Amino acid sequence: MALKSFIEVHPDSHFPIQNLPYGVFRPEPGSAARPGVAIGDYVLDLSEIASAGLFDGPILKNSDCFSQPNLNKFMAMGRSAWKEARATLQGLLSYTEPALRDNAALRQKSLVPMNKVEMLLPVAVGDYTDFFSSMHHAKNCGTIFRGPENPIPANWFHIPIAYHGRASSIVISGTDIIRPRGQGRPTGNTPPYFGPSLKLDFELEMGAIVGPGNELGKPVDVNEAANHIFGLVLLNDWSARDIQAWEYVPLGPFLGKSFGTTISPWIVTLDALEPFACDAPKQEPPPLPYLAEKISKNYDIALEVQIKPAGQEDSRVVTKSNFNHLYWTLTQQLAHHTINGCNLRPGDLLGTGTISGPEPESFGCLLELTWNGQNPLSLNGTSRKFLEDGDEVTLTGCCKGNGYNVGFGTCSGKIIPSHP
Known part of the structure; x- marks a missing residue:
């Protein structure tokens, strides 16, 4: 059965649940930079998801990689961490999973309209x-x-x-x-x-x-x-x-x-x-x-x-x-x-x-x-x-x-x- 998110995603969108690309953003002017993923017309704030304890896999459970102002720490953790994060996020955003779908307060905090955010360089580029x-x-x-x-x-x-x-x-x-x-x-x-x-x-x-x-x-x-x-x-x-x-x-x-x-x-x-x-x-x-x-x-x-x-x-x-x-x-x-x-x-x-x-x-x-x-x-x-x-x-x-x-x-x- 095809993956489907509880968030409505337009068929022409670049950012369905099958993608979930990573970026770094400010939800409002002057706020701290933090990692997110794109889903439809929204950015999912990964710092909020981490604070809520929803990254509960063995690699990411106690990591502060999503509290950083860029993605470098997360990227350095390697493919096992990336796969764990992707599986967790696809699960949370799935229309069958209630943890985020049915938590109105967390949805309000963590899902930011994409047209409201300021996108930043996602990584600190050394070379x-x-x-x-x-x-x-x-x-x-x-x-x-x-x-x-x-x-x-x-x-x-x-x-x-x-x-x-x-x-x-x-x-x-x-x-x-x-x-x-x-x-x-x-x-x-x-x-x-x-x-x-x-x-x-x-x-x-x-x-x-x-x-x-x-x-x-x-x-x-x-x-x-x-x-x-x-x-x-x-x-x-x-x-x-x-x-x-x-x-x-x-x-x-x-x-x-x-x-x-x-x-x-x-x-x-x-x-x-x-x-x-x-x-x-x-x-x-x-x-x-x-x-x-x-x-x-x-x-x-x-x-x-x-x-x-x-x-x-x-x-x-x-x-x-x-x-x-x-x-x-x-x-x-x-x-x-x-x-x-x-x-x-x-x-x-x-x-x-x-x-x-x-x-x-x-x-x-x-x-x-x-x-x-x-x-x-x-x-x-x-x-x-x-x-x-x-x-x-x-x-x-x-x-x-x-x-x-x-x-x-x-x-x-x-x-x-x-x-x-």
């Missing part, structure tokens, strides 16, 4: 790494910058390429993004351009949130790596393409990326995503043994990007992609990250890199969609080569189940002018 795991994106970028003869470097098919990003500039959905300033490539014998970026872009990505880490010097086995991943968020790794193009040789991205990265507020767990697991693409050549998985899987997550141009009321869908286009899997990314002995820690964020599909409408950034500005996008009577001040970008992601969705909500940000 942020951004991968480059979509073959279609790698091929398109290589063709744009190096030509079609050899668009993807040989190493790309052997190692999950990545760079270390900037954890301090990770912001929650709804935060404005200030247009960065920096240098651009000189033309002819002139000095480099300096000023506001002229090629500001979005990147459609997802991010894996690390749960338990690993000791320094002790890599994570690729077949155990899923136990180190708490869940996924939507991620927009905003990019200043002109700054990036001038600086990235020889050491890679720096100021073109570090000015802002937006994540969605809700972390969807791997347990909630498991019904939507699908085979990952066949990898040729076969990966080295430390990256060879017994089961190599992605998830069928439909992804979409909308742009609302400055001064307009309506958004336009510019991208429809899918998480299943990733060439390197989440678990391969994490295993490769640790193979040199690097220690990951709870709350670390691993971005997938831009997720582009094979068709033009599935390209995951304006660099690809406009082919570096050569083919402007038509948007509600205006056009865009890259983002202009006042433009708002919204990412969404959703898995379609049998009569329910497992979704991520939205990940949005608006571009505001550069500081003088």
